[in-house]
Amino acid sequence: QVQLLESGGGLVQDGGSLRLSCVVSGRTGDGYTLGWFRQGPGKEREFVAHINWRTTSTYYSDSVKGRFAISRDKAKNTVYLQMNSLKPEDTAIYYCTATPRSGLLYLTAELYDFWGQGTQVTVSS
Secondary structure, three states: OOEEEOOOOEEEEOOEEEEEEEEEEEEEEOOOEEEEEEEEEEOOOOEEEEOOOOOEEEEEEEOOOOOOEEEEEEEOEEEEEEOOOOOHHHEEEHHHHHHHEOOOOOOOOOOOEEEEEEEEEEEEE
């Protein structure tokens, strides 16, 4: 079993920055991919970014590419999502997620086995 605990959400103005953290515990390993999804008001859950835990290769949705950066600290068992140039449309609950798969693209929620409780990000205009 894998446990994921997000933190770092909050209220920020248009153009501001936030860094989300996700502490990973339990049975994980180098074969995992860690990701971030988000769900805005009245919207479906959508892919944001993911990172290969072993190689640190990353992939981003078009909507955040160039503004967000996903990274991991192996020593701290933590995944980060640095969010810059935030826009009101980035307002959502952000979820950390994990799958014991790696090496391909994992862009849909059903491919992930473990989820955190979510952290709210609100961007005011």
